[in-house]
């Protein structure tokens with residue numbers, strides 16, 4: 001069985017990963033709060049992660065935490081020579097560069113969304129934007145009221161896919177006198193209740209509206225995808241990998 005360490009083990013996604021790990025074994029977790037164990041998984045401070053990765057003979061780390069915590073553990077993975085799956089979102093450019101540096105030394109797979117449906121949505125978005133190349137584009141995402149980063153990592157990834165096809169400028173949450181330019185894309189983030197994650201791209205023009213959307217109904221979908229990615233990553237060469245590499249394999 002693959003021996004997994006979970007970064008952010010006390011969080012919503014950390015708990016979902018522990019629950020979903022039936023074909024792999026979660027042997028240790030990292031979190032800053034002073035808790036000894038979650039569901040029988042011992043918890044270690046991220047500052048001591050490198051030592052714990054060796055002590056618990058970890059094959060791969062699965063991370064759903066906060067950017068600073070993910071970076072601390074990525075550096076521990078480099079020190080201990082352990083592959084890492086990064087699910088945390090909200091990195092700034094410096095954080096992303098530090099992850100890229102880590103991937104020079106270890107296999108590192110980063111995804112803003114571990115659902116297979118979002119993989120397909122991204123392909124559909126690419127085709128729709130390339131084909132309906134003069135339609136207005138508007139991107140919406142909705143998440144639970146505890147989410148701290150906005151727009152979501154997934155919305156930013158969808159925006160990247162769109163910008164590969166068309167030179168559109170994002171306008172975040174319009175207000176006031178804000179007439180629309182042809183080459184802008186409105187981007188909107190809503191936060192409410194316990195909504196697991198919804199994303200929608202609307203393309204409108206030529207007296208018609210096309211809506212491409214995805215809704216996650218349970219965090220288990222992300223946890224299962226991340227664990228699949230973790231198993232796939234063990235034994236790979238150092239480098240930067242994405243969830244599409246796993247799904248297409």
Ligand SMILES: NC(=O)C1=CN([C@@H]2O[C@H](COP(=O)(O)OP(=O)(O)OC[C@H]3O[C@@H](n4cnc5c(N)ncnc54)[C@H](OP(=O)(O)O)[C@@H]3O)[C@@H](O)[C@H]2O)C=CC1
Pocket residue numbers: 007008009010011012013014030031032033034046063064065066068069070072086087088089090111112113114115149153222
């Ligand atoms: N890629 C994907 O498919 C998905 C990505 N996500 C992303 O995963 C991340 C976590 O989401 P979620 O579980 O809902 O958030 P939570 O707030 O529920 O959990 C965050 C976790 O991070 C821990 N943490 C805080 N600071 C540190 C640190 N310095 N080092 C290590 N751990 C730390 C917290 O525990 P403590 O305070 O005890 O340290 C907690 O366990 C977010 O960035 C979210 O966007 C979420 C779902 C799917």
Ligand SMILES: O=C(O)C1=N[C@H](C(=O)O)C[C@H](O)C1
Pocket residue numbers: 089112113143144147151152153154155196197198
């Ligand atoms: O914080 C969440 O919950 C989620 N975060 C990811 C994101 O920022 O895109 C993925 C998913 O939408 C759930």
